[in-house]
Amino acid sequence: MPKLKIDGLEIEVERGTKVIEAAARLGIIIPRFCFHPGLGPVGACRVCAVKFEEGPVKGVQMSCMTDAQDGMVVSTTDEEAADFRKHVIEWLMMNHPHDCPVCDEGGHCLLQDLTVAGGHGIRRYLGKKRTYNDQYLGVFVQHEMNRCIQCWRCRRFYQEFAGYRDLGALQIAHHTYFGRATDGQLESPFSGNIIDICPTGVYTDKPSRFTGRRWDFERGPSLCIHCSLGCHIITSARYREMTRLEARFSESVNGYFICDRGRYGFYYTNHPERPRRARIRTEEVSLDQAIQTAAQKIIQINQKNGPKAIACLGSARSCVENQAMLIRFCRVQGWNEPTYFETPTMAKKVKRAVARLDEQLAVSMREIEKADFILAVGADPVNEAPMLALAMRQAFRNEATIVVIDPRPVFLPFEFEHLPVAPDDLEPCLTALIKGAVHRSAAEKMGEEALRFYDTAPAEYPDAPIKNRMVKITQKLRQSRYPVIICGTSIVRETTPDVAADSALLLRAARGRAGLFYLMSEANTFGAALLSSEEGSVMDVVESIEKGSVKGLMLVESDPFRSFPDYERLKQAVDKLDLFLVMDYLPSFAARLAHLFFPTQTLFEMETSFVNQEGRVQFATSAYRGGIPISQISAGGHPLRVFRRDIPGGESQPAWQILAKLANIISLPGREMFSLSKNELWSWIAKEYPIFANVPIADELPDDVRVHLAQGREKLFPSGGQIRSGGLSRENSTLELVMGDWTFGTEELSTYSKYLQQVEKEPCLFMSPKDASMLGLKDRERITLPLDKGRLEMELRIVDTMAPGVIVMPKHRQLAWQKIEKWPVKVAMGQIRK
Amino acid sequence: MLLEWILGFVFLIVKLTIVLIILLTVAAYLVWVERKLLGRIQARYGPNRAGEFGLLQPLADLVKLITKEDTVPQEANKGIFLLAPGVVGLMALLIFAVVPFGSGVTLWGRSIPLVITDLNVGLLFILALSSISVYGIALGGWASNSKYSLLGGIRGAAQMISYEVPMGLSLVPVVMLARSFSLVEITNAQSARPFIFVQPVSFILFLIAALAEIKRIPFDLPEAENELGAGYHTEYSGMRFGLFFLGEYITMIILGSLIAVFFLGGWHGPLLPPIIWFLLKVGIIVFTLIWFRATFPRIRYDQLMNTGWKVLIPIALLNIVVTGALVLGTS
Amino acid sequence: MGTIKNLAEGITALLKGLATTLKILSRKPVTEQYPEYRRPLPARSRAVIVLTRDPDGEERCVACYLCSAVCPVSCISMQSAEREDGRRYPRWFRINFARCIYCGLCEEACPTLAIQLTPNFETSGRDILKLVYEKEDLLVNHGGKNNEYNFYKRAGVAMVGDKGTQINEDKPVDLKSNLP
Numbered sequence A: 001m002p003k004l005k006i007d008g009l010e011i012e013v014e015r016g017t018k019v020i021e022a023a024a025r026l027g028i029i030i031p032r033f034c035f036h037p038g039l040g041p042v043g044a045c046r047v048c049a050v051k052f053e054e055g056p057v058k059g060v061q062m063s064c065m066t067d068a069q070d071g072m073v074v075s076t077t078d079e080e081a082a083d084f085r086k087h088v089i090e091w092l093m094m095n096h097p098h099d100c101p102v103c104d105e106g107g108h109c110l111l112q113d114l115t116v117a118g119g120h121g122i123r124r125y126l127g128k129k130r131t132y133n134d135q136y137l138g139v140f141v142q143h144e145m146n147r148c149i150q151c152w153r154c155r156r157f158y159q160e161f162a163g164y165r166d167l168g169a170l171q172i173a174h175h176t177y178f179g180r181a182t183d184g185q186l187e188s189p190f191s192g193n194i195i196d197i198c199p200t201g202v203y204t205d206k207p208s209r210f211t212g213r214r215w216d217f218e219r220g221p222s223l224c225i226h227c228s229l230g231c232h233i234i235t236s237a238r239y240r241e242m243t244r245l246e247a248r249f250s251e252s253v254n255g256y257f258i259c260d261r262g263r264y265g266f267y268y269t270n271h272p273e274r275p276r277r278a279r280i281r282t283e284e285v286s287l288d289q290a291i292q293t294a295a296q297k298i299i300q301i302n303q304k305n306g307p308k309a310i311a312c313l314g315s316a317r318s319c320v321e322n323q324a325m326l327i328r329f330c331r332v333q334g335w336n337e338p339t340y341f342e343t344p345t346m347a348k349k350v351k352r353a354v355a356r357l358d359e360q361l362a363v364s365m366r367e368i369e370k371a372d373f374i375l376a377v378g379a380d381p382v383n384e385a386p387m388l389a390l391a392m393r394q395a396f397r398n399e400a401t402i403v404v405i406d407p408r409p410v411f412l413p414f415e416f417e418h419l420p421v422a423p424d425d426l427e428p429c430l431t432a433l434i435k436g437a438v439h440r441s442a443a444e445k446m447g448e449e450a451l452r453f454y455d456t457a458p459a460e461y462p463d464a465p466i467k468n469r470m471v472k473i474t475q476k477l478r479q480s481r482y483p484v485i486i487c488g489t490s491i492v493r494e495t496t497p498d499v500a501a502d503s504a505l506l507l508r509a510a511r512g513r514a515g516l517f518y519l520m521s522e523a524n525t526f527g528a529a530l531l532s533s534e535e536g537s538v539m540d541v542v543e544s545i546e547k548g549s550v551k552g553l554m555l556v557e558s559d560p561f562r563s564f565p566d567y568e569r570l571k572q573a574v575d576k577l578d579l580f581l582v583m584d585y586l587p588s589f590a591a592r593l594a595h596l597f598f599p600t601q602t603l604f605e606m607e608t609s610f611v612n613q614e615g616r617v618q619f620a621t622s623a624y625r626g627g628i629p630i631s632q633i634s635a636g637g638h639p640l641r642v643f644r645r646d647i648p649g650g651e652s653q654p655a656w657q658i659l660a661k662l663a664n665i666i667s668l669p670g671r672e673m674f675s676l677s678k679n680e681l682w683s684w685i686a687k688e689y690p691i692f693a694n695v696p697i698a699d700e701l702p703d704d705v706r707v708h709l710a711q712g713r714e715k716l717f718p719s720g721g722q723i724r725s726g727g728l729s730r731e732n733s734t735l736e737l738v739m740g741d742w743t744f745g746t747e748e749l750s751t752y753s754k755y756l757q758q759v760e761k762e763p764c765l766f767m768s769p770k771d772a773s774m775l776g777l778k779d780r781e782r783i784t785l786p787l788d789k790g791r792l793e794m795e796l797r798i799v800d801t802m803a804p805g806v807i808v809m810p811k812h813r814q815l816a817w818q819k820i821e822k823w824p825v826k827v828a829m830g831q832i833r834k
Numbered sequence B: 001m002l003l004e005w006i007l008g009f010v011f012l013i014v015k016l017t018i019v020l021i022i023l024l025t026v027a028a029y030l031v032w033v034e035r036k037l038l039g040r041i042q043a044r045y046g047p048n049r050a051g052e053f054g055l056l057q058p059l060a061d062l063v064k065l066i067t068k069e070d071t072v073p074q075e076a077n078k079g080i081f082l083l084a085p086g087v088v089g090l091m092a093l094l095i096f097a098v099v100p101f102g103s104g105v106t107l108w109g110r111s112i113p114l115v116i117t118d119l120n121v122g123l124l125f126i127l128a129l130s131s132i133s134v135y136g137i138a139l140g141g142w143a144s145n146s147k148y149s150l151l152g153g154i155r156g157a158a159q160m161i162s163y164e165v166p167m168g169l170s171l172v173p174v175v176m177l178a179r180s181f182s183l184v185e186i187t188n189a190q191s192a193r194p195f196i197f198v199q200p201v202s203f204i205l206f207l208i209a210a211l212a213e214i215k216r217i218p219f220d221l222p223e224a225e226n227e228l229g230a231g232y233h234t235e236y237s238g239m240r241f242g243l244f245f246l247g248e249y250i251t252m253i254i255l256g257s258l259i260a261v262f263f264l265g266g267w268h269g270p271l272l273p274p275i276i277w278f279l280l281k282v283g284i285i286v287f288t289l290i291w292f293r294a295t296f297p298r299i300r301y302d303q304l305m306n307t308g309w310k311v312l313i314p315i316a317l318l319n320i321v322v323t324g325a326l327v328l329g330t331s
Numbered sequence C: 001m002g003t004i005k006n007l008a009e010g011i012t013a014l015l016k017g018l019a020t021t022l023k024i025l026s027r028k029p030v031t032e033q034y035p036e037y038r039r040p041l042p043a044r045s046r047a048v049i050v051l052t053r054d055p056d057g058e059e060r061c062v063a064c065y066l067c068s069a070v071c072p073v074s075c076i077s078m079q080s081a082e083r084e085d086g087r088r089y090p091r092w093f094r095i096n097f098a099r100c101i102y103c104g105l106c107e108e109a110c111p112t113l114a115i116q117l118t119p120n121f122e123t124s125g126r127d128i129l130k131l132v133y134e135k136e137d138l139l140v141n142h143g144g145k146n147n148e149y150n151f152y153k154r155a156g157v158a159m160v161g162d163k164g165t166q167i168n169e170d171k172p173v174d175l176k177s178n179l180p
């Protein structure tokens, strides 16, 4: 390992480390424009010049282009180097406009900082400035090309790192231009990152334009909860309004970047219709009054109908604290445990996944980047967990083979092998591939169970073309040194998480190393699965309401009206209730129907924790103290001219605190009283769930910790002998309806964002060419789809990247799809009409 | 006998009331006079907004002081903090009890001395009370629990204790000459010739020591505003601050009266009625004090201490010896 | 001997001082009697702040937040916004004169010459809220101390005129041309 000396300090770094990074490790930040730790060096800007005094290279050189080598003595403060950097800045400023006051980068602009640091204040060059015309780049990114200093970061991110092609470099030399061929919305769902990385104000954040300068914001580290990955973010708030969200570096989760769903999905916090007052029916009351009323109602029902007459629904978008308090609440009251999952199948799948993910198999996104073979089963990364697609792309750039087995028309920003097979064929395909690549002896070594699994697992592919394609892939897997299996939990069958885990075990036995990565539906699905002990589902609750055994329903940050397959049935059930109590921060349909409503705080207003799909407990600090944004109170004008001490609209409280207060009123004497301290709640969690015992909570923002169920507790290879071979059971006259996610338009919280609403694509139905031609339907025709409770009209898209025998539709906000009696849905072919 | 006693008591009360009212009014107007004079000496007008020539200024000040919030610092020693201004105000008023301001009048056949009480140890009484007012300063400064106040209080205590010695010593020759501690006697002893001519050294010593004793410029170190905010009374507001303020101006009048009594012959003087002579003499002294304030800079702390101990006390002692010798010699 | 000389000198100095002050006592005061007499103040004296307009009659302020950042007592607050034609402007702009110390740093920081201090210092009143000025109270109809400067003519963003038409600018790069 090379050892070098920078500014008199010695450091030893791995081979291949650039001098600029070695210096950063010593805390010496060498100026840079084009170098970015996530993108690597190109040497375009020349501002990182340092003086090499001794060693293999000598003189003023670019520290970002020079590998650290033994014996180097580097000076960053050397006069010649400093002078060089000063001139670099001056020439970069030669064409730079004089517009910092109207530029939104001003205040956190790297170019501005370095210009000031370099002491360049007066323009000496008398020639004219080069100018460019700007482009419309869509809803997220504002373009102001005059400010460009040609560092190439944007293009390197957009094309090389993320793999999208519609933004790049045009023209040459002095005229180099960064933009698109024509005006238009950027296609990449990662486009917001070019705002973060552009060292000047060429790309600025359009939704937060003009909201304030960096120094005016209340900023804090937080988490993205728009998918199960839980990327790290930094929030900015001002005047009681969340204004902007940026990526926060995280070594093991998202790296330096985030996706646009995460970046622009937070607007639900500021939603003008967000309920901020407690309500009894439609009358606004104080929070305490509402709690009192709720307590009375609950006591009444409990006395009349017994403790099991009130059901609770929690949600997987709630933080650990809320989920845990709800469970604790129900236990103390002797109620049924709260329900977190839509259907029993979903509950089972998630719980299986959580049970099977152990410390040795679980991999982080950073480890996925290092894999050389990635096998995704029933997963659609760009749509379900966008940043995973970027992690997979990094693996692809390192020449990994990537295989996706999924019925949906999966798109990924790189080349991969897609096996579009029906949901029933996912498991057979997976086991076929594994059996092809792993020799039976590996299973033998793992014991009887493994062997049974190996022997009984089907090994056939649905059709011959796929089988032929698999020959080469199997070969690759056989040679791979670090295979990773990614397994979705949304469209797969109940047993698939287990099969994926077993496959990963076999791969590990055969290849020495293997990883397993589950995708889950929401930010805290993992937490919900860990905490809840029952496998009840919303479906069961609705049934009990219909039977009359449940008289009261309490929703804690949950909106079943969005996701329950049969909207009408749910509505009728809710109408029958004696008590319908809702705690939420969203202007949801359930909130509107509530008999009693309590406003709760969003993630940005409280200190919380979430468990991502990898079992990583992560923490967020509050960005601001809540309340109605000043801009909404004063209708755009100046803030009201009154003095007051409270926060207008600041009544919301964390749901778990409302629950605690409620519990303290209704608890019978002698029962445990709940404290409002977060630490106390966490010590309860740690006591009840030993797995959380080493979660640090005392610190202000603790580091993430992974929690995994103890190894060896779960029975391995439980699915041995159970995997049905698919295909055989398929009836030719029906199509299976698969409902998937889209990057924009399906995830609950982000659908409230007015900016994401603008980029949502109109929902459509995907069909394979084979089925379409049988039905005589053409691309982009409007068709109606028969569902159990009525028909659904939408556009048809015929794509050849999906499985035949399947139709795919998003759970889109604009689509009234909730007319389904139960999953899975089979649609008779003849019923699909124009 | 009883009637006599009651009558005497009533007269005393009436006299007290009149003296008190006059004293307080004069003190209040003294503020106005001082500000006016300082203004003019600095080529300004001084207060001229409240009433004609600003004559209602004292009233305005009073209203302001009374209506201001009376704040007590959070960490202050509350009892002592509240008490200190009272000590200062009370001591100042008490001293005036022994100051004769006229030869006495006859009313309804009763001769009424123009002094509240003619103590035969009046001079010692004055020295004793002026020592007690040190407490007001030191305690006020200490109880405020503020560094500025504390420093002011400490400075005040040191300065006043130091200068009490030369002040007392400078008066010894006066007593020797008058052969009495009673202020009336002392005044009467000067009916022919004021002591200022006999004892100029004593006069100067007393003037300097007394200036330091009442903390006026150039000896205002305890409240040096540019160093200590306002010194020992930094934390005071409203009428409590007013009491400190009042005390200061009353002591100015007292100092005028004492100098008049000790050195300028009290109410004695030709032609004019005695009380007028007395007021005139007091006025001149008070004017001089204000004049000094407008002219002299504040001296340094070391200078203050050096002058007190190394200059004033030796001279005063010498003066006593010389006077004693002369007195012995002549008798 | 030296001591006596010092003493004599000291005493004369004291007497001289006393004489001087006494002399001035008889002089006529030089004070100007405000409000009966109001002295005309120089244009650069620093009191109540205004927001000026550029030569085209447009609001100069572009709500860049520099004045609010530099203000040592944080008495300026504003919200910037975009006008329909793309011009950046303050949707509201508030100065709390109850806090302002009239240091003039805001004027110094302002890149558009929008914020300027004026000689008008007479703002005292009984209602403290009256000292909180909104944009309506601050905006004036002239350019203040400079009637010529137009920030957008130099900024290099397309606002008054297209790209390439402003002071010291080349025509925009033609993306379709291969000529150097």
Ligand code: SF4
Residues within 6 Å of the ligand: A147, A148, A149, A150, A151, A152, A153, A154, A155, A178, A197, A198, A199, A200, A202, A203
């Ligand atoms: S647009 Fe920004 S990131 Fe791209 S080259 Fe120019 S300065 Fe660099």
Ligand code: SF4
Residues within 6 Å of the ligand: A224, A225, A226, A227, A228, A229, A230, A231, A254, A258, A259, A260, A261, A262, A263, A385, A386, A387, A388
């Ligand atoms: S990938 Fe998921 S967690 Fe990460 S930023 Fe996007 S939506 Fe948020």
Ligand code: SF4
Residues within 6 Å of the ligand: C067, C070, C071, C072, C073, C074, C075, C076, C095, C099, C100, C101, C102, C103, C104, C105, C106, C107
């Ligand atoms: S003059 Fe000074 S204190 Fe007043 S607003 Fe400007 S910067 Fe702030």
Ligand code: SF4
Residues within 6 Å of the ligand: A101, C060, C061, C062, C063, C064, C065, C066, C067, C068, C106, C109, C110, C111, C112, C113, C114, C115
């Ligand atoms: S510095 Fe000038 S342009 Fe910027 S916000 Fe203040 S007044 Fe407006």
Ligand code: FES
Residues within 6 Å of the ligand: A031, A032, A033, A034, A035, A042, A043, A044, A045, A046, A047, A048, A049, A062, A063, A064, A065
């Ligand atoms: S950072 Fe090294 S050349 Fe740009």
